[in-house]
Each structure stands twice: as structure tokens, then as C-alpha cells.
Amino acid sequence: MDVVVLIGRILFVLLFLGSGVNHLTQSQAMAGYASHRGVPAARAAVVVSGIVMLVGALMVLLGIWADLGALLLLIFLVPTAVLMHAFWRESDAQARQSEQIQFMKDVALAGAALALFAFFAHVDGLGLTITDPLFSLG
Structure with a gap:
């Protein structure tokens, strides 16, 4: 079971590792897009979100306080969905559909991050982690 959880963790974070690196290495271009979407202090927001x-x-x-890591990803995903993928503001049907897909992807990943948080904070003896969870849900 420990190996299955580890594989799930690896698969889950691949997107965030790649995106985080892109946020830091291409912050100028990403800041332009974020500014266009109405994000205040876009360059700082891109760098902070990448970190x-x-x-x-x-x-x-x-597995270093993985519960806290899952919360950090949740904290990134919810505002990103609302600020960057506000499909309800789009008048063009194709742009609206594209933004709605991205919005729903971020919401689904936020749900997965919340479930991971609860999993890490509730299950004892996960194995294949460096530290125990920071939080305890029971």
C-alpha cells in the first residue's frame, strides 16, 4: 500500500513541479498574462505562486509534512481558478469553454489536494515519508 500511495503522490505533483519551474523561469511572460487577467502585482504573484x-x-x-504541502497546493489552486480562469467573464464562446475547462481542472485538483490533506492528517503510519504529518484529524 505504501508504494501505491507514493506513486499517487508522484503522479499528483508532476503538474505542480513543472508549472512551478515555469513560473520562476518564465515569470516575465507569465506576469504579462496574469496582468491581462487582472491579477494585481502580477510579477510578484507569479513568483510567489511558483514558489x-x-x-x-x-x-x-x-513526505515532509505532506499534509501542509497539500494545503499549500490548495491555497494556490483556489485563487488561481477564480482569478485566472473566470470563464463567466468571457463573451467569446470558445474562450469561455477553454477557461471553463481550466477552471474545472483547478477546482478538481483543489479537491484532490484537500483529500490528500485529510488523508495525510488522518492516516497513521503512512510509510515512505520523511516526517509525520504536521496536523492530526483523528
């Missing part, structure tokens, strides 16, 4: 993604993903991957 949050990388730290959260590495925590989940390595």
Missing part, C-alpha cells in the same frame, strides 16, 4: 507550487509539491512528493 508555493514548488514547495508544496516537494513536501507532498518527499
Whole structure:
């Protein structure tokens, strides 16, 4: 079971590791897009979100307070869905559909991050982690 959980953790964080690196290495271009979407202090938001993604993903991957790492990813995903993929503001049908898909992807990943948080904070003796969870749900 420990190996299955580890494989799930690896698969879950792949997206965040790649995106986090892109946020930090392509922050100027991403800041332009974020600014276009109405994000205040876009350059700082891109850099901070890149750091949050990388730290959260590495925590989940390595099992270092993985529950906190899952919360960091949740904290990144919810505002990103609302600010960056506000499909309800789009008048063009194709742009609306594209943004709605991205919004729903972020919401689904937020649900997975919340479930991982609860899993890590509730299950004793996960194995294949470096630290125990920071939080305890029972």
C-alpha cells in the first residue's frame, strides 16, 4: 500500500513541479498574462505562486509534512481558478469553454489536494515519508 500511495503522490505533483519551474523561469511572460487577467502585482504573484507550487509539491512528493504541502497546493489552486480562469467573464464562446475547462481542472485538483490533506492528517503510519504529518484529524 505504501508504494501505491507514493506513486499517487508522484503522479499528483508532476503538474505542480513543472508549472512551478515555469513560473520562476518564465515569470516575465507569465506576469504579462496574469496582468491581462487582472491579477494585481502580477510579477510578484507569479513568483510567489511558483514558489508555493514548488514547495508544496516537494513536501507532498518527499513526505515532509505532506499534509501542509497539500494545503499549500490548495491555497494556490483556489485563487488561481477564480482569478485566472473566470470563464463567466468571457463573451467569446470558445474562450469561455477553454477557461471553463481550466477552471474545472483547478477546482478538481483543489479537491484532490484537500483529500490528500485529510488523508495525510488522518492516516497513521503512512510509510515512505520523511516526517509525520504536521496536523492530526483523528
